[in-house]
Amino acid sequence: MRWGPCPAEVAAPALECTTVRVPLDYRKPEGRQLDIAVSRLVSKNPGQRRGVLLTNPGGPGGAGLSHPATLVNPIFPEPLPRSVQDTYDVIGFDPRGVGRSAPVTCDVTPEQIARRNFPYPNDAADVVRDATISKALARQCATSATAWMLPHITTANTARDMDRIRQALGEPKISFLGASYGTYLGAVYTTLFPRRSDRIVLDSNLGPGGYDRTGFRRLALGLEDRFPDFAKFVAANPQYGLGTTPKQVRAKFSELAARLDKAPAQGIDGSLFRGITFDALYVDAGMPGLAAKWQALDTGRPLPPDPVPADADNLISSRHHVVCGDSRWPRSVRSYQRDVAEFRMRYPLIGAAAANITPCAFWPSPIEPRVRITDRGPSNVLMVQNLRDPGTPLAGARELRRAFGDRARMVTADQGGHGAYGLFARNTCANDAVTAFLTTGRRPARDLACAAEAS
Incomplete structure (x- = not known):
């Protein structure tokens, strides 16, 4: 491998980059190839270095090339501890279809970008409208320049x-922090590669089906768990x-x-308001800004415009490629209408949005079955999870924990937000448990519940 400077948009001190060639189709390993962009921060303590720690910041659709630099950036309250940086070369990469790794496009329009992730249907007619929009986006993905x-993806x-x-x-093996x-x-x-896995840390856990239909509908439960904070x-x-x-705040x-x-x-309808609220509650630091937006909307004061990411097309396109390509979704519009009506009642905050129809209803069938997560393999997985996580609620984490069986231990932290280890997460008990596992291999003998800490 030949390492060199990283692209300007991800350049950071000591971060270096390269590319790795991989098959487009692993059933045809000698066929068409893709270039995967890879980055690393080299351990500054060769005597302590154990190996490599691959990282992924989430998504799907999230670029990861700059993630090692983000993890160690001292501007965050809890950057990756020096002991972990010494133990590993920290590796980032843009997943296939994302960023610098053969990015896909669906030719997403500004109007489609403005709808964001959570169009909220108020009735059955809205579901029909959203089905038409979703079908159009699926068609765009299937006919774009990257449809091959x-x-x-x-x-x-x-x-x-x-x-x-x-x-x-x-x-010979990799550790992982995702x-x-x-x-x-x-x-x-x-x-898929149990014998190539060293120490695996999973932070803020989806269920064993990933972002399948069940995982997406769980977002409704996630906001109900988180909103009281x-x-x-x-x-x-x-x-x-x-x-x-x-009670008054919920009524508001x-x-x-x-x-x-x-x-x-100011360009914000009820659907967008619900989505803005959901997004802001991923971290406690988002609460003051969200409250100020609510106040401005309530009193008619002007709001600053939300910036549109420069890579919005790729973000949306790659997310749909993965979510829709990983599993089969219902195709009946009527089934989504029933789910929306049920979830609007069960989860009043964003239930109808989480149950709504998406382009996955019009996606080609996956070309291979979904990977089934089981308990077969070494006991080298540590899960860490906040109790009140809007994006990956505790219910999904518990289901993944059961699927792993004795392969995993789970550390829960009595705190809210998305992300239980490092950066914005301040629960010392949970942070110390993960750091100890990454640096020494010691896992809790049994699942560990970390109490809330004073803010």
Whole structure:
């Protein structure tokens, strides 16, 4: 491998980059190839170095080339500890179809970008409307200039790419630190390559089906778990004027959503309001800004525009390639109408959005069966999970824990937000357990529950 400077948009001190050639179709390993962009931060302590730690920040659709530099950046409250940096060369990569690794496109329009992830249907007619929009996006993906890659942009193939990266690095095994969707990627890797897996850390866990229909609908439960933290914050800060009790704050959510459904303000309708609320609650640091947005919408004050990512087309396109290519989704519009009606009642915050139809209903059938996560393999997996995670709720983590059996231990932290280890996560008990596993291999003898800590 020949390492050199990284592209300007991901350049960071000591970060170096290269590419690794992988097959487009692993059933035809000598056929068409893709270049996977790979980065590394080399251990500064060769005497302590154990091997390589591959990383993934989540997604799907998330670029990972700059992730090693992000993990060690001191601007975050909890960067990757020096002991972990000394133990490994920290490896990042853009998954196939993403960023610098043969990026896919669906020719996504500005109007489609503006819909964001969570279009919220208020009735059965809205589901029919969303089905038409979803069908159009699926058709765009299937007819774009990168449609030849469409069947092969899957989690299983990305896991196979990880093993090609391992081979290129000359390592007998790899350790892994994956967050959010990265937990499913790590679970698939260690299932396909159990004897090539060293120490596997899965932070903020999807269920064993990844972002399948069940995983996507669980987002409704995730916000219900997480919202009380925000309601408590707002109630304790009366300057926002949004309620002085958690019950009043929840009522204000319903009031604002209904008002914006009828009369959007500053380009924000009820659907977008719900999505903004969901996104902001991934970290506690997002709460003051979210409360200020609610206040502005409630009082008619102007809001600063939300920036549109420069790579929005690739973000949306690659996410749909993976989510829709990993598993089969229902194709009946009527079944989504039934689910939406049920979830609107069961999970009032965003239930209808989580149950709504997506382009996956119109996607070609996957070309290989989904990888089944089991308990076969070494006991080298440590899961870490917040109790109140909106994006990957505890229910999915518990299901993955059961699927792994004795292969895994799980550390739960009594805190909210998405991400239980490092960066914004401040639970010392959970952070120390993960760091000890990565640096020494010691796992808790049994699942560990970490109590809440004072903020």
